[in-house]
Amino acid sequence: MNSAIRHTWVVSVGLFLSLFAALSIIQVALTDQLGDDHRNSRQLIADLGAPRGPITVDGNAIAESVPAENSQYDYQRVYHDPHLYSGITGFFSVVQEPTGMESAMNDYLTGQSDSQFFDRISALFTGETLMGAQVELTIDGELQQLAHDLIPDDQRGTIVVQDVNTGEVKAMVSKPTFDANDLAVHSGEQFEANLSELTEERGVSPYYIPALNRPIFPGSTFKLITTLAMLESGDYDPDTELENPQELELPQTDRTLPNFFDGGCSQRSEAEFSWIFAQSCNTPFGEAALELGQDPLVDAAERFGWNEGLRIPLYVNPSHFPDEEISLPSLTYSAIGQEDVTATPMQMNMVAAAIANGGQMMQPQLVDSVRGSDLQILDSPDPEVLHDVMDSSTAETLTELMVNTVEEGTGHRADSENFQVAAKTGTAERGTGDGTVNSWITGFAPADDPQYAVTVVYEGIDMSTGNELxxxxxxxxxxAVMEE
Structure with a gap:
């Protein structure tokens, strides 16, 4: 073989081997990646050539696939009661990746989970259409409707309800919301038009859930975390007498930390801690933060779940408390839920639920069960302890302080004639210059045998309206939940 032929042969073999390797990578190594890519038109046609499993509440479909009309795809995703559930279901689109539960439970809904392996084999050999699984949510439909009806349409509000013993989410509603049907259309042009109207004209994003993905200033509800650090230090208990100046002079700055001048805190310059907690006075908490230092507050916050993300199975954005060193003035404001602190409504509800559950924080859960096309249960999450936050004795003390807040303090609007409520209110300045606040309340009932935790928050509302709502x-x- 002469050198020219040998050279040509070597080059040809090399090109063949390179082509073979590239095809192997595409067919083997990248199979899952390409199959999962929503831009893969073949995969998209396959996805819409079989019905996705339904998402259900109380056994009724809130998202299901129906035969499509006048479309290149076989099935259309339809959402029922979208004003109640779009924030949870998200949407399945031919244009973009699915969102919400459509994304989090996609493997089950499409029949691609490991537990549906034999269903896929059966469909392959029989030629029958592969059916997706049914995902039943923990949501209570009546509570969801009630929460939706309570929030005024012109306000930005969120309500979360959880079973404190299991972590199950019974209601999770935010306004303003959107209609997932507008984004499940098969026309890319119509999708873009609907999305533009939603985001640019109405100022609503379908890509995040306010209860889970929008950390905001929690205000005085964060005093629950500061109180835990105070109680665990051994230097404070409900009867401890504390100074209560109307303004606290801060080190390293000309700034001061004030009490709310028109509130009950102006009545006493010194008071026991239980009264200060009930009236939500700022200055004693600021002084306590200076005495404790930053580390105990970081420890307490992180035991409650701050600075970490979570899946329920929807993603919950981390609430933030500074774990890097901050100035002493910033520390005092952080101790009352301002400045460097943020929290999601779900995070604050988890705080109340953990106190109610004797110090154990349960993993929040939105999925009750997953059933295959034969109605056999494929998955049914068990209650799971997420964090051991505090001992039961400390939880009892916090509960007593929260009960006193409802009976004699800022939480009086939540007082019930039928059972004892434990709660903590919060009003957070937003720094927007328009005088509006974040208005919060979080708590649980019955205080002597806790069953459910509730958090209500309004963002960008005037103080008096927020306190009332x-x-x-x-x-x-x-x-409502206690009557069920």
């Missing part, structure tokens, strides 16, 4: 709506939700 949060407390009264918590009471309405608690009375």
């Amino acid at each position: 949060t407390g009264s709506q918590m009471l309405t939700m608690l009375e």
